[in-house]
Amino acid sequence: MSDAGYGRAFGLMRRAAGGAWRDYTRHAFVGGLGDGSLPEAAFLHYLRQDYVFLTHFARAWALAVVKSETAAEMQAAVGTVNALITHEMPLHVGICAEAGISGKALFATRERPGNLAYTRFVLDAGFSGDLADLLAALMPCVLGYGEIGARLAQEATSQRYRDWIDTYAGSEYQEACRAAGALFDQALTRRIGADFEASPRWARLCDRFRTATELEIGFWQMGMQP
Numbered sequence: 001m002s003d004a005g006y007g008r009a010f011g012l013m014r015r016a017a018g019g020a021w022r023d024y025t026r027h028a029f030v031g032g033l034g035d036g037s038l039p040e041a042a043f044l045h046y047l048r049q050d051y052v053f054l055t056h057f058a059r060a061w062a063l064a065v066v067k068s069e070t071a072a073e074m075q076a077a078v079g080t081v082n083a084l085i086t087h088e089m090p091l092h093v094g095i096c097a098e099a100g101i102s103g104k105a106l107f108a109t110r111e112r113p114g115n116l117a118y119t120r121f122v123l124d125a126g127f128s129g130d131l132a133d134l135l136a137a138l139m140p141c142v143l144g145y146g147e148i149g150a151r152l153a154q155e156a157t158s159q160r161y162r163d164w165i166d167t168y169a170g171s172e173y174q175e176a177c178r179a180a181g182a183l184f185d186q187a188l189t190r191r192i193g194a195d196f197e198a199s200p201r202w203a204r205l206c207d208r209f210r211t212a213t214e215l216e217i218g219f220w221q222m223g224m225q226p
């Protein structure tokens with residue numbers, strides 16, 4: 001598969017991540033969303049953990065505002081902070097409420113270690129590095145879900161998790177992925193030059209991308225263990 005139009009840096013890092021990318025985007029949890037075999041208890045457990053995840057993910061995008069060097073970078077980052085807090089997080093609250101999980105129970109969710117490791121890894125990439133480091137850690141999440149949603153929309157054999165699939169396969173999210181990929185290319189070009197692979201920083205940036213990808217695999221794994 002190509003980079004799905006999510007930009008040049010993503011295509012290169014995705015390839016450099018090797019089997020980890022495949023294990024993330026074709027995990028058994030993803031297969032269960034597509035064929036409807038994922039137990040509801042696992043899905044709801046995942047959603048509750050994901051709510052906590054999004055809280056810290058919004059903090060990481062807020063850090064991207066802090067680490068921005070241009071108005072365009074600031075605008076892209078703050079737009080994502082806003083989308084996360086005003087759209088994505090209430091969506092989780094709504095789905096959980098429909099399933100009988102109150103806001104109080106959702107907000108009291110205890111964070112699993114793998115969840116904690118992932119978001120604090122991303123935040124640390126930003127605290128200890130620049131916007132290139134931070135975005136390398138953020139991209140597997142943003143673009144991986146875009147790729148998974150687009151594929152499941154074609155291949156799903158069950159309607160059970162159709163709403164979840166449609167959220168990520170939809171044109172609005174796919175457009176957000178193309179914008180994130182463009183931001184990533186521009187931020188890297190500004191900081192390491194246009195010949196990404198020739199930069200002395202490239203290997204380390206690829207490492208951050210791969211580690212975040214491995215932490216996504218761990219997140220699916222956690223989702224299957226309510």
Ligand SMILES: Cc1ncc(C[n+]2csc(CCO)c2C)c(N)n1
Binds near residue numbers: 053054080
């Ligand atoms: C574990 C986990 N990984 C990725 C996503 C997807 N996601 C998180 S934030 C966001 C919007 C833009 O940053 C998207 C698509 C998720 N929900 N949970």
